């Protein structure tokens with residue numbers, strides 16, 4: 001184990017007269033892992049959001065009319081996505097589909113879109129966030145959001 005980290009924890013434990021009970025530290029590990037899991041869920045969702053709006057941008061511009069400068073930006077984003085998600089295209093496609101289903105739930109009770117002044121589609125009363133579906137897909141049906149402290 002890294003000596004600098006051991007020294008940091010010794011300092012922390014001394015400063016705060018922290019518990020020496022391994023059971024507490026074990027519980028804290030579980031809490032922190034739950035927070036990591038939630039960060040992964042949020043990252044997967046936000047990456048799919050980026051892919052969603054990138055695709056919308058290309059469709060709105062016309063596939064042959066995307067400015068070169070914007071194309072370079074889009075390729076840079078795609079590069080980040082590839083490196084963060086690896087080449088697991090099935091996982092990316094599934095998360096994208098969950099985001100799509102969530103976005104389609106934004107219609108109002110009459111089946112109409114609700115728009116912001118600039119045209120962005122807003123969430124309606126029947127909106128279903130994608131996070132729980134993504135969480136269950138990635139971590140199993142019993143996965144729950146991390147508790148906040």
Ligand SMILES: [Mg+2]
Nearest residue numbers: 045046049050
């Ligand atoms: Mg987003």
